[in-house]
Amino acid sequence: MFKLIPFISVLLCLVVTWVHPSPSIAKGPSLIRDAEIENTIRAYATPLFLAADLDPQAIKVHLINDNSLNAFVANGLNMFINTGLLMKSSSPSEVIGVIAHETGHILGGHLVQRSQAVKDAASYNILGYVLGGLAVAGGRSDVGAAVIKGSQAAGITAFLNYNRSQESAADQSAVRLLEATKQTAKGLKTFMEILADQELLSSQYQSPYIRTHPISRHRIDFFEEHLRKSKYADAPDNPKFIELNLRMQAKLKAFIEPPKRTLRTYKESDKTIVARYARAIAYYKSTNLEKALPLIESLIKEEPQNPYFRELKGQMLFENGRVVEALAPYQTAAKYAPKSALILVDLARVKLELDEPDYLQSAMKNLQNALRYEPHSSFAWRQLAIAAGRSGLQGITSLAMTEEAFLQGRKNDARYHASQADKYLKRGSREWLRVQDIKAQLGLKKNGK
Numbered sequence: 148m149f150k151l152i153p154f155i156s157v158l159l160c161l162v163v164t165w166v167h168p169s170p171s172i173a174k175g176p177s178l179i180r181d182a183e184i185e186n187t188i189r190a191y192a193t194p195l196f197l198a199a200d201l202d203p204q205a206i207k208v209h210l211i212n213d214n215s216l217n218a219f220v221a222n223g224l225n226m227f228i229n230t231g232l233l234m235k236s237s238s239p240s241e242v243i244g245v246i247a248h249e250t251g252h253i254l255g256g257h258l259v260q261r262s263q264a265v266k267d268a269a270s271y272n273i274l275g276y277v278l279g280g281l282a283v284a285g286g287r288s289d290v291g292a293a294v295i296k297g298s299q300a301a302g303i304t305a306f307l308n309y310n311r312s313q314e315s316a317a318d319q320s321a322v323r324l325l326e327a328t329k330q331t332a333k334g335l336k337t338f339m340e341i342l343a344d345q346e347l348l349s350s351q352y353q354s355p356y357i358r359t360h361p362i363s364r365h366r367i368d369f370f371e372e373h374l375r376k377s378k379y380a381d382a383p384d385n386p387k388f389i390e391l392n393l394r395m396q397a398k399l400k401a402f403i404e405p406p407k408r409t410l411r412t413y414k415e416s417d418k419t420i421v422a423r424y425a426r427a428i429a430y431y432k433s434t435n436l437e438k439a440l441p442l443i444e445s446l447i448k449e450e451p452q453n454p455y456f457r458e459l460k461g462q463m464l465f466e467n468g469r470v471v472e473a474l475a476p477y478q479t480a481a482k483y484a485p486k487s488a489l490i491l492v493d494l495a496r497v498k499l500e501l502d503e504p505d506y507l508q509s510a511m512k513n514l515q516n517a518l519r520y521e522p523h524s525s526f527a528w529r530q531l532a533i534a535a536g537r538s539g540l541q542g543i544t545s546l547a548m549t550e551e552a553f554l555q556g557r558k559n560d561a562r563y564h565a566s567q568a569d570k571y572l573k574r575g576s577r578e579w580l581r582v583q584d585i586k587a588q589l590g591l592k593k594n595g596k
Contacts, residue, residue, distance in 0.1 A: 177212040179230065182489040183455040184210060184398060187391045188228065191243045195250050198327040199320070206253070212403065216342070218245050220252050230399050237337070239388035244321065244335025251320030255313060318366055322373045331382045336370035343367060393421045401428035420446060424456075431463045439463055454484035461493065470500050481513070491517035492527050499533055510534045511543075525554040542571030546578050553585050562589055 188208050196203040206224045211217075214231040221227065226249055228242075236242050325332050343364070374380040401409045401424070409429035413422040423442050430439035440463065446456045457480035464473035477494040484490050495513040498506035514531040518524065532547035545568035552560035565586050572579040 179210040179212050180489060181210070181398070182458065182484065182487045184233075184395050185489075186487075187395045188242075188246075190391065191239065191388065192226075192246050192250075194328040194330075195243070195247050195324045198324045199250050199254055201250070201253065218249050220249050224253065226250075226253075230403065234396050234399050234403075236334075236392070236396075238334055239384050239392045240331055240334025241338045242334070242392070243330060243388075244325065244332060244338055247321035247324045248317050248335060250324060251317030252313070254320050255316050314366065315369070318369055322370070322377075326377060326379060329379050329382060331379050332370055332373055332377065333380065336367065336374065339367055339370065390421075394424060397421045397425040398428065401425040402432070406430070406433045420449065427459065431459075434467070436463060436467060452483050454480040454482075454487065454490065457483070458490055458493070461497070465493075465497055465500075470497060473497050474501065485516075486520055488517040488521040488524065488527070492524070492530060495530055495534065499530065499537075502537075507534055507538050511538065523554060525551045528554070542568060542573075542578065545571060546582060549582060549585055553589070558589055561585065562591060565589065565591065 185208065188210070189203070192206070192208060193203045196206055206226060209225060209227045210233075211227055211229045213229045214234075215229055216232045216235065217227075217229040218232055219227050226246070228245070232245065233242060321335060322332050325335070397413065400412065406429040409425050413425040413429075415426070417423075423446055427439050427442035427446070430436070430442065440460070443456055443460045443463065447453070447460065450456060457476040461473045461476035461480060464470070464476070474494075474497050477490070477497050480490050481487070481494045491513045495510040495517070498510040498513070511531065511534045514527055514534060517527050518531070521527065528547045528551040532544050532551065535541075535543035535547060545564050549561055549564040549568055552558075552564055565582050568582045569579075572582060
């Protein structure tokens, strides 16, 4: 599940090379893609976005593989959350509270207002990361890593500094959204208290969050006053969210931390779903399928309609060369999560790897459905080009290669493939019109060179 995508800074259309991380590279911050974890964050965030009159589908949530406590929004509708915050949270309400606060920054348009901060950030060469197209992160149910050097991280901090009035406005929006969704603000207050304890530490030991979101006693007093008045002050966490949080934390720890540490944390004597899930991942990472597969099979037996257990089984088998066996679990995963672009793309990859004509049409359908949900996935476009090429569909092949090159910022390649697509696609068709749009953005004449 862990892969790396090097970022090319500043340019908005970046990426994409998929490789297994070397130990030295893997230590850097990275973007994580995982269907289950993204679905969990989406479950937390959607009620808040709706209460804020925001379109949940318009806001992109990105996970950063970094152990520190941090979260921020960039370019208006992009929210970033560190895995450290997710793994160290003691309850879903803490994560939900932070999401509510960051939603408050979106509502306040705080990033848009600070044009000077944008100029400062540009000097650190990190706009490609903070403001970038993020098409680079699209397309796989693995981890895409963007290695961020020290100066780039410093640029992010400079870019994201909020003043106290903006923090106060975001706090007020947060408690309003939590109240509207009948949720307690205790988690947000607890999170702020944890950060406040770090204020006396040297800046090098402080969480990045405290350096970009100034904490004050006044802010904590505000939450305490709200809780005294709120009829939802003692509202318990949603039991479903508690279980989702435990599974999310187990999955993150199992994939990020060394297998030995995971096995010490989730001991063999612990027969809960969460513990077995973590151990299955740890054994899989250790290439010990003799122990990993029985564990994931036991989870599937207990929750046969859980798409993510099936997805993990498919991944275990596929990445260990057992491609034929990987097909069925991926097919069932897609059946139970038909709108998961990440799962649909992986299912198509398995079918393409099998290289049988009978699978080509369904692989193309899987990829086309995936692109409906994530049209900026250059990896999915590449897979569609392969499937269409094998099917002899030259027009679709050229269109897919045009889209991939365009998303990756390879303008010359995009121009070439667009001219090829013009030759094969039916004039006036949806695909032909899309090529004309790309050509216009590339500075080419529509229906011409």
